[in-house]
């Protein structure tokens with residue numbers, strides 16, 4: 001099965017890197033962008049790189065569109081002649097609906113919206129998938145198999161796609177900013193940057209694994225750390241006095257309001 005990725009930027013490249021890490025046959029993947037010299041690392045690993053979207057999509061069973069939202073309509077019109085009913089269009093573009101995709105195409109291929117994140121590159125993405133009645137279970141399985149190889153997938157109603165964009169895709173940036181703050185604090189209390197980074201990143205990974213593997217509520221695991229009158233609760237309460245959870249919730253809502261109409 002040939003896969004074309006249209007738009008080899010931050011996310012498109014992450015998807016290609018994840019597919020390679022999962023032993024997808026590199027020669028079945030084509031990725032496009034204008035500045036193809038920026039895809040040299042993927043080319044070196046056997047992926048076809050191109051700046052010609054028509055050539056890239058001609059023999060592709062699955063076309064993944066990963067361009068900026070303001071470009072997707074023009075890309076769909078450009079590749080329209082290659083998009084027969086038997087192809088599957090996957091859009092990772094935020095804020096562009098399945099109906100809008102269909103309106104820019106002549107034929108009626110299966111259309112799936114996918115919202116992965118840049119952890120696709122290390123096969124740790126969470127990808128939310130949404131489709132409508134025109135897409136068969138078989139087509140959804142094909143798309144789910146691709147994104148399962150980049151991490152985990154869940155299927156959602158398209159009405160939740162903006163929320164998925166914020167919590168899952170933007171979420172990577174929120175967590176990284178949290179880690180940066182941990183590192184900055186760690187340096188202030190005595191660690192060099194490298195050691196603080198190692199401690200902070202592994203601690204975040206460990207906290208995630210505690211929830212993923214045990215299925216507990218975060219507060220149940222926090223209770224195990226907070227010794228009465230101890231240093232954890234002292235710091236946690238100060239963070240809450242400074243608006244820690246509130247700032248996060250307000251930031252998530254602001255991101256959501258910026259895309260959701």
Ligand SMILES: NC(=O)C1=CN([C@@H]2O[C@H](COP(=O)(O)OP(=O)(O)OC[C@H]3O[C@@H](n4cnc5c(N)ncnc54)[C@H](OP(=O)(O)O)[C@@H]3O)[C@@H](O)[C@H]2O)C=CC1
Nearest residue numbers: 007008009010011032033034035066067068069093094169
């Ligand atoms: N980044 C993220 O974490 C996430 C992004 N998304 C969505 O993914 C999409 C891409 O985002 P992101 O990867 O960050 O953006 P980038 O700007 O990094 O990537 C977009 C790419 O599209 C390429 N491009 C522009 N015009 C064309 C064209 N005519 N044909 C082929 N390729 C073209 C650009 O190439 P060149 O620079 O050479 O012109 C660029 O590499 C967006 O719609 C975004 O909403 C969704 C989830 C997460």
Ligand SMILES: O=C(O)[C@@H]1CCC=N1
Nearest residue numbers: 094165166169170171
């Ligand atoms: O910030 C953005 O608009 C895109 C969508 C999700 C992640 N990056």
